[in-house]
Amino acid sequence: MAMMRYAEALNLALREEMARDDSVFVFGEDVAAYGGVFKVTQGLAEAFGDRVRDTPISEQTLTAMAVTAAMAGSRPVLEIMYADFLPLSLDALINQASVYHYIWNGQVSMPFVLRTQGGGGVGTGAQHAKSLDAMVAHVPGLKVVAPVTPADARALLKAAIRDPHPVIFLEHKLLYNLRGEVPEEDDAPGEIGRARLVREGGDVSIFATSRMVLEAEKAADDLAGDGIAAEVIDLRSLRPLDLGAITASVAKTNHAVVVNEGWRFCGYTAELAATIMDRAFDDLDAPVERVATRDMPIPYAETLEREVIPDAAAIAAAARRALA
Amino acid sequence: MATPITIGAAAGEYMEAVLVTEWRARPGDRVRAGDVVAVVETAKAATEVEAPCDGVLGRIAAGEGGEVAIDTPLGFILAEGEDEGEAETAGEPEYAAASDPAPETRQATPMPAPARQPGGRVVASPVARRLARAAGLDLSHLAGSGPRGRIKRRDVEAALAAAPGVDAALPVVLLHGFAADAAIWSALAAELGRDRALLRPELPGHGKAPPPPGAGFNGLVAPMLEWLDAQQAARLHLVGHSLGGAVALALAGQRPGRIASLTLIAPAGLGPGIDGEALAGICRATHPESLLPWLRRLVADPGLIGDDYARAAMAGRGAALRAAQTALAGRLFPDGTQGFDLRPVLAGVDVPLRLIWGREDAILPWRQALAAPGHAGLHLLPGTGHMPHVEAPQLVARILREVLAAAQSGGGDRA
Incomplete structure (x- = not known):
């Protein structure tokens, strides 16, 4: 085991996969000479030469390039600097990457990874703090993962790179400095589609994604003070969903809180709530409580931003509403 | 003599009761024969109920949200100048039992009220329903402790624990x-x-x-x-x-x-x-x-x-x-x-x-x-x-x- 930061764990995964497979290459804005604005690709250009490339600012072109490179047999890893710019990538994702395998009857595979980071909490404003998880998770043919721990960041990035289908890899700007144990000796890729039981409890299940898992853990601490045992589950994979983990937990606790940093309306929490009703209706003892970002642009001022983006207090309040 | 307002043929033969969804007239309003005074929900559709005669709307026997048997008046129309008191004595004793479906329930569970929505639907969480069904427990007489009187799992478990002989549903x-x-x-x-x-x-x-x-x-x-x-x-x-x-x-x-x-x-x-x-x-x-x-x-x-x-x-x-x-x-x-x-x-x-x-x-x-x-x-x-x-x-x-x-x-x- 080694302690490392989330960004370092991602860097390790990229190095390992590039060393393992010559067809893996990394490109995006400022990823080579500068080492990435969040330092995820630091040192890769020195180690792997022109397999790490800086590009102009044109996310639409970059995503189309990733699609064609993947079709031609490479395994591109594209970095989109902010998830806020995902809309520029959407045509290539929705009309190309996600459908070619299907419309050409499996003759084409699409092994590419789009890494990006979203989320707020540090006053980056309405154009650099969004979580557009639902926008990509909506698309059949795309896998969407969002690891929280450094160990998962490494294992799931490796799994994403090896996956024959396009994977949207969602990071969070407040996770990059998070430190955690990473089992360096075990370099097996993770499994996309498996949730992680963060904390076991019998009273209420909190299903969260990305940084909201950390807030859910704080909420669980708060609830424990009132004798409420909250079960916290890190979904890790937004699509495909670990339905077994979700239904098993709801069967146990009969109460569900779903948390995602995206907007509430038509958001990822809406999908989770509907899924729980579809799959576990007879196990519910209360309506599923949704915790999501308010339906408005993210304010620049951090005091206002805190009112808009969910936190531990909002999650704990939702759990108490469910248990009322 | 007050004239009862009845549902008549609107209900259809499959039904024993209808749900009153709306009153279009209020007590004291003057109405004419054929005016729509109320709307009821039947098995097929919402149906308008007309005033059977001219007069003044008197006492409403089944308010909005109430369920009423098809042979029971929804309310009464008074003749001009007739007073409520006469209507009370004229109509009430005969229909009291039918218009108040569960007086004993109220006495049995004073607070909180049984979790019933208008129309008699029991409001209970899905898991509460499932456990009650498994144990053969009738939820209609149970008080709910959840928001707005919803029956939750804990209410069912408490009822089962208090009632000997039924499945205690221990996990x-x-x-x-x-x-x-x-x-x-x-x-x-x-x-x-x-x-x-x-x-x-x-x-x-x-x-x-x-x-x-x-x-x-x-x-x-x-x-x-x-x-x-x-x-x-x-x-x-x-x-x-x-x-x-x-x-x-x-x-x-x-x-x-x-x-x-x-x-x-x-x-x-x-x-x-x-x-x-x-x-x-x-x-x-x-x-x-x-x-x-x-x-x-x-x-x-x-x-x-x-x-x-x-x-x-x-x-x-x-x-x-x-x-x-x-x-x-x-x-x-x-x-x-x-x-x-x-x-x-x-x-x-x-x-x-x-x-x-x-x-x-x-x-x-x-x-x-x-x-x-x-x-x-x-x-x-x-x-x-x-x-x-x-x-x-x-x-x-x-x-x-x-x-x-x-x-x-x-x-x-x-x-």
Whole structure:
């Protein structure tokens, strides 16, 4: 085991996969000479030469390039600097990457990874703090993962790179400095589609994604003070969903809180709530409580931003509403 | 004399009652014959109810949201100058019972009010409905403690606990064996049916559970004890298989008051003998081909375990899990011997106790069951190996139902 930061764990995964497979290459804005604005690709250009490339600012072109490179047999890893710019990538994702395998009857595979980071909490404003998880998770043919721990960041990035289908890899700007144990000796890729039981409890299940898992853990601490045992589950994979983990937990606790940093309306929490009703209706003892970002642009001022983006207090309040 | 407003032919012949959704006139309003005074919901549609004569709308007998029998007036129309008092005496005694469907309910449960929506629908959470249905409990007379009077699980459980003779719906805990996980119970769970609350926690170092925090058997029991203590139900039925049977037994020993019954399926901990070769083989296997022969040793009929089964089992056995289980096996079963002895605990079990063992068990010999105290029941299954819940789920479910019924009818009330 080694302690490392989330960004370092991602860097390790990229190095390992590039060393393992010559067809893996990394490109995006400022990823080579500068080492990435969040330092995820630091040192890769020195180690792997022109397999790490800086590009102009044109996310639409970059995503189309990733699609064609993947079709031609490479395994591109594209970095989109902010998830806020995902809309520029959407045509290539929705009309190309996600459908070619299907419309050409499996003759084409699409092994590419789009890494990006979203989320707020540090006053980056309405154009650099969004979580557009639902926008990509909506698309059949795309896998969407969002690891929280450094160990998962490494294992799931490796799994994403090896996956024959396009994977949207969602990071969070407040996770990059998070430190955690990473089992360096075990370099097996993770499994996309498996949730992680963060904390076991019998009273209420909190299903969260990305940084909201950390807030859910704080909420669980708060609830424990009132004798409420909250079960916290890190979904890790937004699509495909670990339905077994979700239904098993709801069967146990009969109460569900779903948390995602995206907007509430038509958001990822809406999908989770509907899924729980579809799959576990007879196990519910209360309506599923949704915790999501308010339906408005993210304010620049951090005091206002805190009112808009969910936190531990909002999650704990939702759990108490469910248990009322 | 007040003229009753009735639903007439609007309701249709399938219905006994309709729901009043709207009153278009208020008491004191002047109405003419043929005016729409109210709207009712019938089986087919919303239907308008017309005033039968000219006059002034008097008392409304069935307000908005009320359910009313089709032969009962919705309200009354008074002649010009007629006063309410006459109408009261004219109409009320005759129709009082019909317009107030459940006066005794109100007296029986003063506060909070029964969780009924307009129209008589009971407002209860899905799990509350499911548990009530399973126990044959009528929710319509139950008070709900949730938001807006919703009946929640706790209300059903409280009602069941207060009513003797009905299924107390205590949850059943299923503890899997070494190197298995919660999925091993799926066949038995299907036999037991959805209406039984089943809890399937995973042992430390198995499935999705983290490795045990401490060495030895107690390292395995401590987190499960913590889990048990966190359970809401006052008491639980414990079922354990193999190593999970030993854990169940240890839990019963430490928390006798929380256990309603104990069912041990080929449990570990009742003697030194165990097939160490099979344990080692399962821990060691990194391929479906090397796992398959050891899995087949678990059952009497090797045909039950095919290549697909071994592949699926292997897929769930990642390197970290294998390492954790290998370490655990080394501590629990050193040199192919059971390194812990729960026979003294078994002797002290006071709740309804059954042991289920396959006569063809190649992993743990069934004769270890002879350590059980006299009040225990022993089921020896012919043609069955180490996995009765997989090999004979119907029979195991039948035995379990007997145990649960016996415990509920008083046998488990010692706590």
